[in-house]
Amino acid sequence: MQFFFLNQYYPPDGAPTGRVLQDLACQLVRDGHSVTVFCSRSRYGGADSVVHEEKGLDVREVPSFPLGRKHVVQKLLHYASFYLVLFFKLLLARQRPDVIVALTTPPYLGLLASVVAKLRGCRSVDWVMDLYPDVMRAHGMLSEQSGLYRMLRGASAFYLRRSALVVTLGPDMEARARAYHGRFVPSLWVPLWAGRREEVSPELIAGYRKDRQWDPDKVVFLYSGNMGLGHLFDDLFKVIAQRGTQGDRAQWVFCGQGARHAQVTNFVSTLSDHPVEMIDSVDEALLDVHLAAGDVHLASLDPAWDGCMVPSKLQGSFAAGRPVLLVGSKRSSLAQWILESGGGWVVEAGDVRGLHEAVEIAMDPTERSDRGRRALAFARKTFDRETNCKALEEGIVEAVGRSETHRALGQA
Numbered sequence: 322m323q324f325f326f327l328n329q330y331y332p333p334d335g336a337p338t339g340r341v342l343q344d345l346a347c348q349l350v351r352d353g354h355s356v357t358v359f360c361s362r363s364r365y366g367g368a369d370s371v372v373h374e375e376k377g378l379d380v381r382e383v384p385s386f387p388l389g390r391k392h393v394v395q396k397l398l399h400y401a402s403f404y405l406v407l408f409f410k411l412l413l414a415r416q417r418p419d420v421i422v423a424l425t426t427p428p429y430l431g432l433l434a435s436v437v438a439k440l441r442g443c444r445s446v447d448w449v450m451d452l453y454p455d456v457m458r459a460h461g462m463l464s465e466q467s468g469l470y471r472m473l474r475g476a477s478a479f480y481l482r483r484s485a486l487v488v489t490l491g492p493d494m495e496a497r498a499r500a501y502h503g504r505f506v507p508s509l510w511v512p513l514w515a516g517r518r519e520e521v522s523p524e525l526i527a528g529y530r531k532d533r534q535w536d537p538d539k540v541v542f543l544y545s546g547n548m549g550l551g552h553l554f555d556d557l558f559k560v561i562a563q564r565g566t567q568g569d570r571a572q573w574v575f576c577g578q579g580a581r582h583a584q585v586t587n588f589v590s591t592l593s594d595h596p597v598e599m600i601d602s603v604d605e606a607l608l609d610v611h612l613a614a615g616d617v618h619l620a621s622l623d624p625a626w627d628g629c630m631v632p633s634k635l636q637g638s639f640a641a642g643r644p645v646l647l648v649g650s651k652r653s654s655l656a657q658w659i660l661e662s663g664g665g666w667v668v669e670a671g672d673v674r675g676l677h678e679a680v681e682i683a684m685d686p687t688e689r690s691d692r693g694r695r696a697l698a699f700a701r702k703t704f705d706r707e708t709n710c711k712a713l714e715e716g717i718v719e720a721v722g723r724s725e726t727h728r729a730l731g732q733a
Contacts, residue, residue, distance in 0.1 A: 486720035490631035491654025497628035543615025546634035548579035551626035624650035639700035644692035664696030
């Protein structure tokens, strides 16, 4: 089967969507499929060229006008140039694809994929990483009553209803997406996966903590990952401030980038006498030991964003064998996985007292060890790269085959 994949980013960018796309593309090639990836020439991580080692994997860069992306108008023009060039590249490609798989960076690639699939007589599949325009509503950019919001909802419904398969990242996202494509379009949710994690020795962990000057007798609560608009920090800030400075066995560490990075940095700077710090992002080579050095991992998700996105930091935390303390709604996929696995704690947003209680429970080494073991077992079962890539491959191939059969019967 000939696959075309569409996504703005691809390794060595470092973007999570590009990495999972590469994993799936390589799996497909190893199983005998032909794969062409169309990605932007602009880089997420500043690399100069696309690098890939899998024989038979064709990666094609799509140029776009270098207009900058600091402002909304610049970003829209940049996206428009990418869409335009990509459209003609897809139409003029020598190979005829059997399926065009569109991710959601930039937004509404699925709309372009649906149009090209119609023109080229193939099928389209949508792999939804962020659900639009729900993300824009959650962010407060658009209200449900606005004409633009209704127009964008109509555009999403248009292309999702023409998809052979809609792939989402979790049960809450699948339910939200179904409001667009209805029950007649097949859907499948497959969680993203963590990179392959190496077992880290206690000696390496102790050395890393010593280099960071973390007190070996303290329990390190580590937030490591994206600090985006959909994440909550106010409840954590209140707990950290209220626990005081004297005799507290908790050490709080924040590490990452994102739209709320400045907010977290400002908070940390106001509590110089508290056991809380902000550290720089960690290189990939140190990521395994960095994650293992945290005793409890912190995560958060604004309930307004439930189903709009499914952050992937839980996968890395669980794969490191560390329990996760989540601030957010119990309806989210993250919360469901934590509760199902027993690999952590879920505290509703705004429940500061409940967050205090969860922190106290997490201070118990037996509790941490038990929940960490459960987290690791769940990660091996649910967030396994090979298993999930295979589920995606089988789901797409089956859906496209079924769709082609229905089309043939309709023409007979």
